[in-house]
Every structure is written in structure tokens, then in C-alpha cells.
Amino acid sequence: MIRNRDRQMLRLFEWVKKYPGWWYLICTPNDEEYQNDEYLDKTSGAGTDV
8 A cells, every 4th residue: 555655755756767957956055066057958858858
């Protein structure tokens, strides 16, 4: 039986898998090396058929 909390975690994992660039920015807000649009485009899967 899947509990509501388990469903939330599964949705979070799917989101992180789909948007790793955003997840990285959320987890490391002060890392200026990766705080640019070019990096985000590469890691977010923008423009690709994922």
C-alpha cells in the first residue's frame, strides 16, 4: 500500500530527474559558477526530447 507521503516522494524524485539544473540551484543557492542561463539550459533538458 502506497501512502500519501510515498507518492509525494515519488513525485519529487521524478521532478528532480526531469529538472536536475533547477534542483541543483535550489540546493546550492550561493554557488555563482552555475547561476547562469547557459548552465541551466544544459542541465534542464531545454530543447531536448526527454
